[in-house]
Amino acid sequence: PIAIIRQSLEPLKRIVPAEEARGRRALTVLESSIERLDQLVSTARRMDEAVAELLYPPIRPVDLSQLLQRMVLAYANLGESRGVRLTASIDSGIVVRASEEPFETVVENVFDNAVSVSPRGSEIAVKLRREADMAMLTIRDQGLGVATHDMEKIFERRYTKRPEFINVSNGETLEAMPHTGIGLWIVRRNVEAVGGRVWAESAPGGGLIMNVRLPLDGRSEKLKSP
Numbered sequence: 735p736i737a738i739i740r741q742s743l744e745p746l747k748r749i750v751p752a753e754e755a756r757g758r759r760a761l762t763v764l765e766s767s768i769e770r771l772d773q774l775v776s777t778a779r780r781m782d783e784a785v786a787e788l789l790y791p792p793i794r795p796v797d798l799s800q801l802l803q804r805m806v807l808a809y810a811n812l813g814e815s816r817g818v819r820l821t822a823s824i825d826s827g828i829v830v831r832a833s834e835e836p837f838e839t840v841v842e843n844v845f846d847n848a849v850s851v852s853p854r855g856s857e858i859a860v861k862l863r864r865e866a867d868m869a870m871l872t873i874r875d876q877g878l879g880v881a882t883h884d885m886e887k888i889f890e891r892r893y894t895k896r897p898e899f900i901n902v903s904n905g906e907t908l909e910a911m912p913h914t915g916i917g918l919w920i921v922r923r924n925v926e927a928v929g930g931r932v933w934a935e936s937a938p939g940g941g942l943i944m945n946v947r948l949p950l951d952g953r954s955e956k957l958k959s960p
Contacts, residue, residue, distance in 0.1 A: 795951040817854030843917035851877030876941040
């Protein structure tokens with residue numbers, strides 16, 4: 735419903751003339767409110783998932799290549815709506831020892847983070863490679879990045895340094911909904927639960943690289959055969 739509301743605003747913004755100040759202001763308030771509602775729903779969903787995943791579902795082989803391809807396709811539409819391009823370089827047949835639902839949450843949270851900090855016209859690059867007996871996933875954005883002394887803190891629960899204001903499509907600055915700072919905490923907990931590791935580093939030229947290493951499943955090499 736939130737996506738439908740957001741899309742429905744686009745023709746309204748074209749119809750209401752620029753000199754109609756009251757109408758333009760109403761559209762701006764609606765656009766800002768939709769962003770706040772989107773964040774609120776996302777936060778509530780993540781908290782529900784965090785509680786549910788405390789049950790630690792059984793670890794099984796997960797085709798990470800297919801999961802990532804599916805999720806990159808889904809997030810490409812979100813990125814496009816915000817003027818952000820997603821690119822992917824994903825090796826096929828990479829199967830890891832994990833639990834699919836918690837790892838989907840990992841990817842969602844990292845993608846959500848990357849899209850939310852990426853300026854219009856920038857790129858998010860997703861890469862998946864096999865390194866010895868591990869799978870190496872990197873997600874690089876071209877946002878403002880994170881200070882070196884905060885690289886570990888961003889994985890702490892409720893830690894956030896998100897801006898207090900957002901820019902909407904007409905260039906006006908409005909107060910943003912506070913960021914709860916639980917997404918990357920969930921990411922680290924879920925990755926470490928299956929014997930993996932996650933860390934962040936500054937990207938050359940600006941932005942942030944999120945690195946996720948996961949143990950390969952023993953059958954991953956067999957799945958490569960026709």
